[in-house]
Amino acid sequence: MDTADNLAVWVVTPNGLAVAEKIIAARPDTILFYTRRLEGQAATGGKCVDRLGPAVSREFNRFSGHLFIMSTGIVVRTVAPLLIHKTTDPAVVVIDDKGQFVISLLSGHIGGANRLARDVAAIFGATPVITTATDVNRKPAIDVIATEKGLKIENPAAIKTVNMALLLDEPVVVHDPSRWLEDLLPGAVPFSRIEADEAGSLPTAGVFVDDVTADPPPRMLVLRPPSLVAGIGCNRYTPKEEIRDLLFGTLGRFGLAPDSICGIATIDLKSDEAGLVALAADFDVPLTVFSKDELNQVPDVPTPSVMVEKHVGVKSVCEAAAILASRNGQLIVPKQNTRNVTVAIARKDCTSSGSDPAP
Secondary structure, X not given: OXXXXXEEEEEOOHHHHHHHHXXXXXXXXXXXXXXXXXXXXXXXXXXXXXXXXXXXXXXXXXXXXXXXXXXXHHHHHHHHHHOXXXXXXXXXXXXXXXXXXXXXXXXXXXXXXXXXXXXHHHHHOOEEEOOOHHHHOOOOOHHHHHHHHOOEEOOHHHHHHHHHHHHOOOOEEEEOOOOOOOOOOOOEEEHHHOOOOOOOOOOOEEEEEXXXXXXXXXXXXXXXXXXXXXEEEEOOOOOHHHHHHHHHHHHHHOOEOHHHEEEEXXXXXXXXXXXXXHHHHHHOOOEEEEOHHHHHOOOOOOOOOHHHHHHOOOOOOHHHHHHHHOOOOEEEEEEEEOOOEEEEEEEOOXXXXXXXXXX
């Protein structure tokens, strides 16, 4: 079972099991784990584990969130060795043995623990316990906004600077040409109206939302929108590394951010091409394929290939696929090629914060 988007609930006592079963009844995406002493008592099935620590270690990164019905101290000692960074760790929520309090412990914003704590508390009338400053003061949090908008955080160390400015009602300088953050940051000041000091730093917090790699001042939080689609063609059995080298080299030459790649596209003949499939998995983006007829319907591709048309039956693979997968967006990088690979980049039309970021 793929549990990447599911929840795990962990219990060690009969009372905890009763609370867990209420959660499972309301959230069918929840998988129960219980210790050996509770074997035979779980009405909803689940998985029996011999020892809590090793089991949590095995399962920690297979779930988007974990609900621990036990003391906070046990949970802290159990998960501490497993933590990497708040931008990648799953949500961790603690519930007391009587189901009175639901505590957002770790990954409150990006991991969604704050939201999860509120949702779970509502199931059985518990009190959600949220301690992040922006939440308790009812202020926006830039990492929450970024997550909701599908923006990738390039330099997470700058999150705290921006959130502190929002908490203190200080101005935040924003570069956001496609308006992903429009009306979401009170008192935002356009970047063009602020000059950096002699050291290149901003006088206040800043946010840079763009798919270009122009160097922003050091204090700016860099958010990458899901706005670029890579159209790729390749010879059969071309290694992933060769395809990746051309793609990254192309992005570098044209000043585009790899974190803004939201899809890879090609001809349907390459749907099972191992290098392309593996590269899409590395980027964690879909591999979209198009038929010859679909590709040939794209008018005026900049660099059609007589050779490709002769052997494959289409005038263009990479450019036409990039345009189609970007929903007829702008082709900003025409065909780049090596002996075995062709790459083109299209930018989706993301002109407002309400744009759909899906490829």
